[in-house]
Amino acid sequence: MKKVFSILILCIIVLTGCENEKKNTTKPKLVIGIVIDQMRYDYLTRFADKYGEGGFKRILKGGFSLENAHYNYIPTFTAVGHTSIYTGTTPTNHAIISNNWYDKYLKKEIYCVDDENYNTIGNDGDGGKKSPYRMLTTTIADQLRLSQNMKGKTIGVSIKDRSAILPAGHTANAAYWFDGGAQGKWISSSYYMNELPNWVNEFNTNGNADAYLSKPWTTLYDINTYTESVEDDNNFEVTFKGQEKPIFPHDIPTLRSKNNNYSILKAIPAGNSFTTDFAKATITNEQLGKSNYTDFIAISYSSTDYVGHQFGVASKEIEDTYLRLDKDLENLFNFLDTEVGNGNYTLFLTADHAAVQVPSYLKSVKIPANYFSVTKFKNYLNEVCKEHFKSDKLIENVSNYQIFLNKEKIKSINLDEHLVAQKLADEAINYKGIYKAVTAKTLQTTTFTAGILNKLQNGYNQKFSGDVLLIPNPSTLSTYYKKGGTSHGSGYSYDTHIPIIFYGNGITKGSSKKKYEIVDIAPTISNLLQIEFPNGNTGKIIDEVLK
Structure with a gap:
């Protein structure tokens, strides 16, 4: 009798466990x-x-x-x-x-x-x-x-x-x-x-x-x-x-x-x-x-x-x-x-x-911060191109902290696009407010496993992104926001740290x-x-x- 009772208890426990497991796996x-x-x-x-x-x-x-x-x-x-x-x-x-x-x-x-x-x-x-x-x-x-x-x-x-x-x-x-x-x-x-x-x-x-x-x-x-x-x-x-x-x-x-x-x-x-x-x-x-x-x-x-x-x-x-x-x-x-x-x-x-x-x-509270003029930066890049490549028509677009090259023009004057991109990256880093500058070729051939360059690489799309990618100094916004207000877009923690609940x-x-x-x-x-x-x-x- 005790054996039968024990088996019954065991069956109840198993069945209850199965029922609980069923409840816990019910989809919302x-x-x-x-x-x-x-x-x-x-x-x-x-x-x-x-x-x-x-x-x-x-x-x-x-x-x-x-x-x-x-x-x-x-x-x-x-x-x-x-x-x-x-x-x-x-x-x-x-x-x-x-x-x-x-x-x-x-x-x-x-x-x-x-x-x-x-x-x-x-x-x-x-x-x-x-x-x-x-x-x-x-x-x-x-x-x-x-x-x-x-x-x-x-x-x-x-x-x-x-x-x-x-x-x-x-x-x-x-x-x-x-x-x-x-x-x-x-x-x-x-x-x-x-x-x-x-x-x-x-x-x-x-x-x-x-x-x-x-x-x-x-x-x-x-x-x-x-x-x-x-x-x-x-x-x-x-x-x-x-x-x-x-x-x-x-x-x-x-x-x-x-x-x-x-x-x-x-x-x-x-x-x-x-x-x-x-x-x-x-x-x-x-x-x-x-x-x-x-x-x-x-x-x-x-x-x-x-x-x-x-x-x-x-x-x-x-x-x-x-x-x-x-x-x-x-x-x-x-x-x-x-x-x-x-x-x-x-x-x-x-x-x-x-x-x-x-x-x-x-x-105002003595923390480094900056406003960045894309127009002035593009003018600077054009001067770099004139100095090193004798042309200010080599850049097609500068936006979203990316430089898109005019590859047709570069090809027409027998320049190497990778050489132009690398020179722009080297010179961009000397511009006030730019913290990092890397070429698309670097992002295609180097794996960054940590840090802000890893974030830049994760955001880079070989088919659609630019030829040189830039990272501004922390707490930098476009001059559009000089009149007030704020924005976002960077890989710094103030832009990346969010709730997940x-x-x-x-x-x-x-x-x-x-x-x-x-x-x-x-x-x-x-x-x-x-x-x-x-x-x-x-x-x-x-x-x-x-x-």
Whole structure:
């Protein structure tokens, strides 16, 4: 009898274990990728005392946070960041080398998602002539669709077109972005559909955009409590057009007409709330997380980037923007609990890049910083060419800290293009503000395994990048920003250190101080979903994140 009882107990234990194993390996019904444009890691810690319990703190406490996560390439721009997150690789493979770049085949500057083969869906403008065709590899979302024989839905949502299009991938059911100016509507491209769904048309006519623009932008809490930021009235910020000083309150209803009408919504925290509203409407109306397949929505919050560019990373405006975003995230998470079900979804939250402190502010506190004139630098390079090669027509383009040679001219006067490139690299390093200069040939023949040249190499694409690649000194921005505000793009830690937080189904609780790279997100989510990695993947699975 004892033997029979023991066998029964053993069977129960085994069956219970099998059931638990089954529960632990159940795939989420919905995956949500959240990218916060221009979010530095230290925004999590700087404003922590003012965050509520339901936004950032909820996923930090209930999920897994990587405290030492970085971008592993140059340049750290929006299109490149979103692409690298979702493809699990760098520009070397996915070929999105910037937001805009000089196309040496077309002999002109191009934009990452422009595509004249498609038309705008949602209005009669040109804002929807877009597609992901310049991205040469698949995304997590593509691989999920392929693994389910094109079942399940994948949708991208962002105020910025590139931030909706590139993450959602080539096989997306839809990507939606906000067309500002006089339009004020969410639109798409004929790449995805022939007409907007009825629910999008209804959303566009519900008056929410105008409602958000009908109120001044005031601080969420008493501005005197915003002790984590510099004085509101300072010389390091840019005003809205029509505003005398860049200080609170910002009278949005009055400023709207002088700041491209609906486009001002992108540049205030309400743009993030508006994005949350549209993301929730997408999930509800597309019934995401309700089928027998796993769905995917890529959400990108762009207003943080616009605010950061205009006011800088130490401003009252950026502090208020993140305190309000914290509430938007709480709103979204509570909605997911109700609509999809707590335990039925998995999300990750990260940023497409960070940002540098305003260089003029750094200079005011005796920290080295600089503004760089591309025009003056190009003139210097032309003088170098005249001195050494008797011609100032050897350079075709200088942009994104890359030099593109005029190879036809070089060939016509019987010069060696590699010799010209090396001379330019040797002389560029003597120019004030340039820290490193290497030729494309060097990047093709030498492997840099660490340091900033490794990041430069990861961002170099042999087919599309320039002939000489440059790295400026730390805390250097274009002279465009001399009037105030900040930007990003470098391989220094202020641009590369970003949050990565995983939360939900299949994710363990905890944190790690180990160094991880942005390309590690895609293989980690792929492993969670038990699907193939994106086809250009160079990242690794972060196994300590997964249960």
